[in-house]
Every structure is written in structure tokens, then in C-alpha cells.
Amino acid sequence: MFLINCPYCGERDQQEFKAGGEAHIKRPKQPTELSDDEWAEYLFMRKNIKGVQFERWNHAHGCRKWFNMVRDTSNDEIKATYKMGEKPPAQ
Amino acid sequence: MKNKYSIFSLIKNAFSYHENWQKAWKDPQPKKEYDAVIIGGGGHGLATAYYLAKKHDMKNIAVVEKSWIGGGNTGRNTTIIRSNYLWDASAGLYDHALKIWESLSQELNYNVMFSQRGVMNLAHNLQDVRDLKRRTHANRLNGIDAVYLNTEEVKKFCPIINTSQDIRYPVLGGTLQRRAGTARHDAVAWGYARGADEMGVDIIQNCEVKGIKRNGDSVEGIETTKGFIKTKKIGVVAAGHSSVIANMAGIKLPLESKPLQALVSEPVKPIIDTVVMSNAVHAYVSQSDKGELVIGAGTDDYVSYTQKGSHHIVEGTLNAILELYPIFSRMRMLRQWGGIVDICPDASPILSKTSVKGLYFNCGWGTGGFKATPGSGDLFAHTIANDEPHKLNTAFNLNRFISGDLVDEHGAAAVAH
Numbered sequence: 001m002f003l004i005n006c007p008y009c010g011e012r013d014q015q016e017f018k019a020g021g022e023a024h025i026k027r028p029k030q031p032t033e034l035s036d037d038e039w040a041e042y043l044f045m046r047k048n049i050k051g052v053q054f055e056r057w058n059h060a061h062g063c064r065k066w067f068n069m070v071r072d073t074s075n076d077e078i079k080a081t082y083k084m085g086e087k088p089p090a091q
Numbered sequence: 092m093k094n095k096y097s098i099f100s101l102i103k104n105a106f107s108y109h110e111n112w113q114k115a116w117k118d119p120q121p122k123k124e125y126d127a128v129i130i131g132g133g134g135h136g137l138a139t140a141y142y143l144a145k146k147h148d149m150k151n152i153a154v155v156e157k158s159w160i161g162g163g164n165t166g167r168n169t170t171i172i173r174s175n176y177l178w179d180a181s182a183g184l185y186d187h188a189l190k191i192w193e194s195l196s197q198e199l200n201y202n203v204m205f206s207q208r209g210v211m212n213l214a215h216n217l218q219d220v221r222d223l224k225r226r227t228h229a230n231r232l233n234g235i236d237a238v239y240l241n242t243e244e245v246k247k248f249c250p251i252i253n254t255s256q257d258i259r260y261p262v263l264g265g266t267l268q269r270r271a272g273t274a275r276h277d278a279v280a281w282g283y284a285r286g287a288d289e290m291g292v293d294i295i296q297n298c299e300v301k302g303i304k305r306n307g308d309s310v311e312g313i314e315t316t317k318g319f320i321k322t323k324k325i326g327v328v329a330a331g332h333s334s335v336i337a338n339m340a341g342i343k344l345p346l347e348s349k350p351l352q353a354l355v356s357e358p359v360k361p362i363i364d365t366v367v368m369s370n371a372v373h374a375y376v377s378q379s380d381k382g383e384l385v386i387g388a389g390t391d392d393y394v395s396y397t398q399k400g401s402h403h404i405v406e407g408t409l410n411a412i413l414e415l416y417p418i419f420s421r422m423r424m425l426r427q428w429g430g431i432v433d434i435c436p437d438a439s440p441i442l443s444k445t446s447v448k449g450l451y452f453n454c455g456w457g458t459g460g461f462k463a464t465p466g467s468g469d470l471f472a473h474t475i476a477n478d479e480p481h482k483l484n485t486a487f488n489l490n491r492f493i494s495g496d497l498v499d500e501h502g503a504a505a506v507a508h
Contacts (some may be wrong), residue, residue, distance in 0.1 A: 015403050019393035021347070040493040044345035044436050048334035050396045073348075073394050 006059045007067045007083045020056035022046050023068045024088070050074050054088055057081075093289045096200050115281060116288035121295050121317050125153045127324035127475060128313060130300050130336060132156025133165040134276070135453055135460065136328035137283035137294070138468020139475070144290035146469070147476035152292050154284075155315060157299035161280030164330050164460065167398075167430035169353050169375065169387040171366050172462040173210040173271035175230045175237050180486035180498050181439060182233040187483050188466025189270060195465055201282030203274045204380065208365045210271035211240070211248060213415075215260040215371040223266045230268070240265045249367055251418050258414050260372050273366060273377055279464055303340040309448035310340070326451045326475050331396065331431025333454035340450055344441070345492045346433045349390045350400035351458050354427040358382030362418070372411035383425065386412060390432065390458060400429040432457050436492070438501035442471050442484040451475050452489065 003011045028034050028042055047053065055069045070079040070088065080089045094100060094113050104112055127143060129136045132154045143149040154160075172192055174185035196202050214220045223239065230237035245265045246254045254262045284294055295317065302314035303325065312321040327336045331348040358381050368375035375387045388408035391401050405427060413420055435441060435455035440463070442453050453471045456463065466483075473481040480488060486498055 014401065019391075021394075036493045036495075040345075041343075044492040045343040046334070046345060046347055047338075048344070048346050048348055048394060049338075050332070050335050050348075053394065055393070071393075074396050076395055076397050076399070 004057065004069075004078065005081050006062060006065075007081050008063045008065050009059060012059070012062055016059060016061040018058045018060040020058055020066065022048075023054040023056045052079065093200075093285060096202075115285040116294050119293045119295060121153060121155070121293065121298065121315070121320050124312075124321040125151055125293070126322070127152045127326065128320060128322045129154045129326045129328060130313070131163075131328035131330065131332075132160035132280075132284070132294060132296065133163050133328065133330060134161065134279045134283065134464040135165075135330075135456075135467045135471070136326075137161075137280055137287060138464055139326055139328060139453065139471045140292045140294075140468075141283045141287040141290075142469045142472035143476060144287055144292050147472055149476060150291040153295055153320070154287070154292060155295045155298045155300060155313070155320070157297070159296050160284055160294060161277055164430040164432065165276055165280045165464075167353065167428055168276060168461040169377065169385050170273045170276050170461060171210060171271075171368070171375070171377065171387075171459075172205070172274055173268050173366075174235055174462070175210070175212070175226060175266065175268045175271065176500060177226050177229050178498055178500065179233060181500055182230065182235055183483045184440075184466060184470070184487065185463055186233070186235050187470070188463045191465035191469065192274065193270075195279075195282070199282040199286050201278060201285060203278045203282055205272065205274040207270055207272040208377075209248075209267055209269045210366040210368060211245065211265050211267045213245065213252075213265045213367065213369040213371070214263045215369065216263065219371055220263050223264065227266050236268055236270050238267050238269075240267055249363065249365055251363060251416055252367065253415055253417055260411075260414070262415070271366070275380075276461060279461075283468070300336060300339070303336070303450070305340065305447060308446075310450050322449075324449045324451070324475055326453060326471060328453045328471070330454065330456065330460070331433050333433050333452065337452070340445075340447055342445055342447060342450075344452070344454065344489075345436055346455055347394050348396060348431050348433050349393065350395050350397060350429040351390045351432045352388040352400040352404055352427060352429045354386050354388065354405060354424050355379070355383040356386070356419075356422045357425050359384070359422070367415075369411065369415065372415070374408050374411035374415060376412060376416070384419065384422065390434070396431055398429045398431055432460075434458070436501075437497040437499045439498035440467070440487055441489055442467065442474060442480065442487045443489040444474065444478065444480070445489060
């Protein structure tokens with residue numbers, strides 16, 4: 001995993017990017033209604049998958065835009081990158 | 092019975108060219124059922140089994156390890172041992188471990204080469220100075236030895252450090268814990284394995300866990316590559332793979348697994364007789380008994396299970412090392428490797444029961460679990476045997492992520508462990 005395909009800039013060196021953790025965690029619509037368990041789930045609990053996982057990345061030293069990535073954490077192979085708001089590609 | 096290791100056994104075995112040493116542990120096939128099974132044959136897992144057998148009289152237990160014992164993070168860390176943590180809960184936990192380290196070689200009849208050569212933490216800016224002074228005071232209130240050193244005292248304690256005030260991150264001072272130091276990581280795993288084996292614990296290597304069988308709210312056993320093993324108590328000590336095991340049991344943990352790297356140089360004559368850590372520039376260094384410089388680098392920021400890591404992480408660490416120790420500029424690095432560390436949001440471990448009866452987790456040690464090995468094993472064994480945490484690990488429960496009562500060493504102590 002040395003090159004990352006930014007959906008806005010194309011292939012760039014990995015060092016230009018920052019990882020932002022698990023993707024598609026839904027922000028609660030009604031935070032005031034949340035129980036402690038639901039807060040813990042939203043804030044702290046992570047799938048931390050060994051295998052194909054969906055992640056957020058930021059092109060920090062480039063266009064500075066956030067995007068999503070599908071990546072295999074068992075061998076660091078990048079399957080796809082796609083823009084925020086787009087549907088994840090079928091795996 | 093195990094034969095005692097001593098100078099006499101060494102001489103005796105010399106006559107048979109060291110070819111007839113007794114096996115340090117058996118290589119058993121798993122039984123159908125155990126009173127408890129520990130998943131993970133690293134230092135923490137083997138120590139847990141050792142103390143379960145020794146202090147809680149649970150002899151019908153097994154440790155299952157997917158490859159060979161001590162081959163994961165136990166054999167990959169930089170072997171630093173210290174207990175100068177800021178918060179009371181952490182200080183209690185890590186100093187408990189340090190006290191066991193002090194007599195561990197005698198207890199196990201196995202030389203773990205524990206060397207109290209001191210650990211020095213450097214300050215590079217005014218905030219570091221304030222934080223480290225505060226930590227020194229907190230340590231002393233908790234009965235942990237700690238002193239604050241100014242720049243001259245740092246230089247006197249470790250003369251090869253560049254204390255020029257012209258460098259990018261000048262050394263403004265540091266703390267020193269003299270009881271801290273290093274130990275031989277492999278020996279810790281082997282010593283505990285030998286001790287546990289002697290008391291009847293089955294250490295089953297090359298046995299990967301494939302599933303955890305649940306019956307409603309309690310556990311029934313584990314599916315492994317060597318068949319099904321029935322048990323009512325499962326202690327998971329799987330470090331970077333904790334989330335994978337948790338997933339098999341249908342629970343979620345607040346962990347992210349990331350690669351952490353370390354490297355050693357070619358061996359040289361003694362040049363640094365202590366451990367120096369710098370959190371601000373992220374560089375820590377000590378020298379092994381073989382003469383290699385042992386250097387710890389940082390973690391990557393993405394989840395990975397590859398036991399590799401990015402090149403620029405190593406490069407950044409070596410930049411910092413060279414600025415602090417110009418004398419190392421022509422040293423050649425010999426080996427580099429990675430381990431997968433399970434990091435908690437508050438950078439403190441989890442030693443806890445779970446919502447599933449009979450399922451216990453010892454994880455989240457992140458970048459600094461080695462130093463706690465004996466204490467972690469002791470307290471986790473207590474938790475499994477009594478189905479209740481010991482008072483020293485009560486704060487490190489899984490429920491703290493729901494209650495919000497975190498042990499926030501990340502913000503308070505430092506990034507490096």
C-alpha cells in the first residue's frame with residue numbers, strides 16, 4: 001500500500017494521506033435521545049475487521065478532501081476508493 | 092517434576108554436549124474438556140495460566156496458540172519496563188507488575204534478565220516540562236520512585252545525548268525512574284510456559300481458534316484447528332487479534348489494531364546503559380546485551396493485520412534519533428519488524444468480564460503491554476478464577492466505555508508506552 005487513488009486527484013503517495021477510521025458510522029439524529037450504551041456504540045465500539053473493511057481517509061497534504069476506501073486489512077490491498085456520499089462499490 | 096536450572100545442571104549437561112536437557116514444556120494434544128482455556132500463548136496468556144494454576148489451584152487448563160508461543164508481540168517489543176504512569180489506577184496496575192518483575196527470575200527458576208537500568212523520559216518544550224513534573228509528583232504520591240532532571244543532569248546521566256539548545260527540539264529536562272529497565276522478552280514467555288507446564292497446564296501450539304460456541308449468555312467451548320474443546324471459562328489474550336475473537340463470540344470491542352514497528356542496529360560495544368524515551372519526537376532507544384541498539388518507532392494510523400508498517404514511520408523515528416544522538420549517524424540498521432497492537436481509545440488496557448458469562452478479555456494494551464506481563468497475568472487469573480476483578484484491575488473494565496469513567500493515559504502520560 002504505497003499509492004492511494006484519491007477520487008479527486010488520482011494516484012498519490014501514501015504519505016500525503018491520513019487514515020480516519022471506520023466509515024459509514026451514522027451520526028445519531030437525536031443525540032439527546034441516546035442511551036449510554038448507544039453512545040458507547042457510536043463513539044468507541046469498532047468492527048476492526050481482519051479482511052475487507054470500509055474506511056474514511058483524508059488527502060491531508062493534497063486536496064484536503066475526505067473520501068472512502070475499501071481495503072483488505074489482512075494484506076493492505078486497496079480494493080476501491082469513492083467519494084463521500086456515494087454508495088460503496090459491491091464487493 | 093522439572094529439573095532445577097543451576098550452575099550444577101549446566102556443568103552436568105556439558106558432559107553430554109547439552110543434548111539431553113529436559114524439555115521445558117510438553118507438546119500435548121488438546122483434551123476434550125478443560126476448566127478454563129486461555130486463547131493466546133504470549134507472555135500475558137502464559138502468565139495468566141501460570142497464576143491460575145499457582146494461586147487459584149486451577150490445574151486442568153490449557154493455553155491455545157495459533158503459531159508458536161511468544162512469537163507475536165511478546166517477541167517483537169522493545170522490552171521496556173516502567174511504572175511511572177500518571178493516574179492512580181495505572182500506577183497501581185503497572186507498579187504491581189514491576190514488583191513481581193523484581194523477583195521473577197527466582198520465582199520461575201528462569202533467568203528473565205531483568206535489568207533495572209533506569210528509564211529516562213525527555214522533555215522538549217515547556218508543556219512537556221510541566222507535564223513531566225506533574226507526573227513525577229503524582230508518581231511519588233503513589234509510592235513510585237521518580238525524579239525530575241534538568242538538562243545538565245540529563246547529560247550527566249546519559250552523556251551521548253545532544254543537549255545543545257540549538258536543535259529543533261532541544262532537551263529541556265527529563266524524568267528518571269531508576270527501578271525501571273528492561274528484560275529478555277523470549278525468556279519471559281518461556282519461563283512462564285515452563286512453570287505452567289510443570290503444574291499441569293497444557294500448552295497447545297499451532298492450534299488456531301476458529302469459533303466460540305455460545306449457549307445463550309454463556310460460553311460452551313471453542314472450535315479450533317485441532318477440534319472442539321469444551322470449557323466453561325475462556326480468557327482471551329489475543330492482542331492485535333482480540334477483535335477477531337470478539338467477533339466470533341458476537342461482541343464488539345473498542346479496539347483498533349495497528350502496526351507498530353521496531354528495529355535494531357548492528358551490534359556495537361556498550362554505549363548507552365539506560366533506556367531513553369522521548370515522546371515529543373517519538374524516539375526511544377536502549378542497548379541489548381548483544382550490543383544492538385533497540386529502537387522503537389511509532390504506529391501507523393490505519394488498521395492493519397500485516398505485521399509490517401510504513402517506511403516513513405521508521406524514517407521519522409531515525410531522524411529524531413540522529414538529532415538526539417549524533418554519535419549514531421554512521422550506525423547501520425540490521426533488522427526491522429512490525430507487530431499488531433490493539434489500541435483502546437483511552438490508551439489503557441481492558442482486563443475484564445464481558446456481557447457473555449465465562450468470557451473474559453485481557454486486551455487493549457496497545458503499544459505498551461510487555462512491561463505489565465506478570466501483573467496482567469496475575470490480575471487476569473484472579474478475574475477468571477473468582478469471576479470478579481481484583482481491586483487493581485477494577486478500573487480497567489469494559490463497562491468504562493459506557494459509563495465514561497475512562498483511564499485517560501493517552502492525553503495525560505504520553506503516546507509512547
